[in-house]
Amino acid sequence: MILQFTFHIIILLILLVYSLYGESLSPNTIIAQPGCDSTCGDVIIPFPFGMKDPKCYGDKWFEIECRNKSSYNESSHTPYLKYVNLEVTSIGFDYIYIMNPVFQWNCDGKTSKSGIDLKGSPFRYSQDSNTFIAYSCNKLASLQSDGSTIGGCVSICDQNGNKDNACRGISCCQTSLPLHLSEYNVTLSDFSNNSISRECNYAFIKEQHLSNDYPAEELSSFDYVYAILEWEIVNGMMSNILNQLNHSSDSYCYNSNITSSSPNKTSSGWQCQCNDNFYGNPYISGSCTQQLYLQDNNILSYWFKYVGVSSSIGSIMLLFGLWWSYKTIRKKVIKKRKEKFFKRNGGLLLQERLSSEEVSIHKILFTLKDLERATDKFNVSRVLGKGGQGTVYKGMLVDGKIVAVKKFKVQGKIEEFINEFAVLSQINHRNVVKLIGCCLETNIPLLVYEFVPNGNLFEYLHVQNEDMLVTWDIRLRIATEIAGALFYLHSIASQPIYHRDIKSTNILLDEKYRAKVADFGTSRVISIEATHLTTVVQGTFGYLDPEYFHTSQFTDKSDVYSFGVVLAELITGRRPISMVICEEARNLASYFALSMEENQLFEIIDKRVVEESEKEQIIAVANLTYACLELNGRKRPTMKEVTLELERIQGQDRRFNAKQNHEEIKLARTEEYQHFDGYSMSNTLPIIHTETDSSEVMPILKSSS
Structure with missing residues (x-):
């Protein structure tokens, strides 16, 4: 017994x-097609990847060439993606590790690398797993694709010549990648006369955590670094294989959009995986087998x-x-x-921050089961967008309410999650995205927001779509709504809130194209007595306040500058950073100011704006934009002044003359505002003569210091 x-x-x-x-216990698993090699050196080659015989791989893009680096050692064989000539170090069922080239300048014995081109292939650089990093001194490192700048970062010199392994802008900088990146090149340009031209500078796209594994001095000697590509079976490829897999009982295939750049996020291909408790190669029918204990x-x-x-x-x-x-x-x-x-995701800290609020944290907590049901287990087809902080999914709660669920990245994003939750829980404004709740019981923190259906302002302005009519009335209303939301954050909220990342991609548009300010991961709540916030410089290139960049002191006027860039986007239809022939036109903020000062305002205004609006309105908004982009932050208007000025422009009679308009502005500012650090709206706006032609508008008058 x-x-x-x-x-x-x-x-x-x-x-x-x-x-x-x-x-x-792992039994023998079918990895490759019958009669095909399944390894090259130490790397496993699963189907649809394969070597030699066309029957061994699903499409030409998946052909692996096994190159021999030594005739004496069999393990020295190295796999390469044949058609893109990239070395492979590991292959998964939805990713592939490659050796990505390092772009180098002024490095002894090193030659410049050519750009990478994956167009037409099923491979894309993973936005979540990779980052762009550059080691340089007083340089602007630009990431370019299709002739346009799609990202970049700036690094300044360390007086001692030390490299910054944490990469916070001292001799090193980094930024996230755009979605669906298939082709890129890297350029390096000076932004300071003190740059060291003979120093070795280098930049690359790498797997996100590489900088934690290697010192900066060692990276300079590398020709290649690890990077991760996502892949899918592009629509039209391997249709016969897909038909077989659709009838399989141990695996399933689903739509994906790895290679799609369509704003409608339509499916561009498909991926497969084994059913729960099964393992094997989901791209070979019958390969997935059940686990031993079942x-x-x-x-x-x-x-x-x-x-x-x-x-x-x-x-x-x-x-x-x-x-x-x-x-x-x-x-x-x-x-x-x-x-x-709950503890690791900041639940205790969150409770502490909200302890003084009337809102009970238990009333806004969702379970993982609730959100998995709402998002179809975070299906890739539900992805609304990806960013530096995480991925946003569309979901529907049990009561039928449509929501957006934000899944944060684990590494290094807990503070941003806590901060965004704490800030949004204190905000109640119709033009700020509404926080509904959160889920803290998962490995990755989750936030639940109201669903905003019409994408963001950047797509609305810069992505061509015949169904999206970018009228002047809508642009002016959106500008007024954004300004009102920032006025609320700066002056009406119980404590002042600095957003710190105002840009057109963070302005969402609801079903009636009303603006909703979003993404408060870097925002800060400050005391009423404080005049600025001293932090490590961070923000988005093209929107960053130059004064903040040089002093590391972020004020409410820094948000005003970023709003000025958005306002310039609205009236010009131009991107904040663009790669054009004329160098002075690459940065929208400086180009706009230069056009105003040289009496060339109407040469950069969007043609549709000129056709739909009165000249007086355009000039009034341009004057306000110029004031917001003033390099001296003390001379910029407050968001209260900006909001009231936009409301006045929006509701004014289009037949008023310029002289009356100027006098009304001056009178309104005298009665409603007190001067702040020597600034007033009236001494910053120009005197405009509407009788002249648009090309003869008088230059803007700068206020005295």
Whole structure:
């Protein structure tokens, strides 16, 4: 009897361990097509990747060339993606590790690398897993694609010549990648006369955590670094294989949009994976097999046969006791795991921040089960967008309410998650995206917002779409709504809030194209007495306040500058940073100011704006934009002044003359505002003569210091 009980205990403990941790014994798994090699050196080559014979790979893009680096060592064979000539170090069922080239300048014995081109292929650089990094001194490193600048960063010199392994802008800078990146090149340009032209400078796209593994001095000697490509089976490829897989019972395929750059986020291909508790190659029919503890009929049959033979009451009681113990242990494991995630995701800090608020944190918590049901288990087809902080999914709650669920990245984003939750929980404004709740019991923190259906302002202005009519009335209303939201954050909220990342991609548009300010991950709540916030410089290139960049002191006027760039986008239809022939036109803020000062305003205004609006309105908005872009922050208007000026422009009679307009502005500012640090709206706006032609508008008058 004791031996029987011991055997029962051993078998059930094995089942318990497997159930809790999902371990399995790996039988022989089918990786490649029959008759095809499945390895090159130490790298496993799973189908649809393959070598030599066309039957071994699904399409020419997946052909692997196994190159021999040494005739004496078999393990020296190295796989390459043949058609793009990139070395491969690891292949997964939705990703591939490659050796990505390092772009170098003024480095002894090093030659410049050519750009990477993956157009037409099923591969794209992973936005979530990679980052763009540059080591330089007083340089602007620009990431370019299709002749346009799509990203970049600036690094300044360290007086001691030290490299910054943390890469915070001292001799090193980094930025995130855009979505669906398939082709890029890198350029380096000076922005300071003190730059060291003979110093070795280098830049590259790399896997996100590489900088934590290697010192900066070692990276300079590398020709290649690790990077990650996402891949999919592009529509039209391997249709016969897809038909077979659709009838498989152990795997399934689903639509994906890895290579799609369409604003409608339509499916561009498909991916496959094994069913739950199955493992193997999902792209080969019949390869996915069930895990041992669910599959091996011999073990289970032996166990049930033995239990049938052993009919003693003691065995039955023992089984019941072990089952009860299993259930108890499992509940404790799940509870501890949730508590661990809650603490790690900042739940205690969040409770502390909200302890003085009337809102109960328990009323806004969602379970993981709720959000998985709402987003179809975070299906790729539900992705609304990806950014530096995480991925946003569209979901529908059980009550039918449509929401947006933001899944933050784990590494280094917990503080941003806590900050965004704490800031948004204090805001109640119709033009600020509404926070509904959060989920803290998961490995990755989740935030739940109201769903804003019409994308962001950047897409509305710069992505061509015949269904999206960018009229002057809508532009002016959007500008007024954004200004009103920032006025609320700066002056009306219980404590002043600096957004710190105002840009057109962070302005969402609802079903009636009303503006909603979003993305408060870098925002800060400050005391009423404080005049500025001293921080490490961060922001988006093209929108960053130059004064903040040089002083590291962020004020409410820094948000005003960023809003001025958005206002310039609205009236010119131009991107904040563009790669054009004329160098002075690359930065919208400086180009706009230069055009105003040289009496060339109407040469850069969007043609549709000129056709739909009165000249007086355009000039009034341009004057306000110029004031917001003033390099001296003390001379910029406050968001209250900006809001009232936009409301006046929006509601004014189009037949007023310029002289009356100027006098009304001066009178309104005298009565409603007190001067702030020597600034007033009236001494910054120009005197405009509307009788002259648009090309003869008088230059703007600068206020005295």
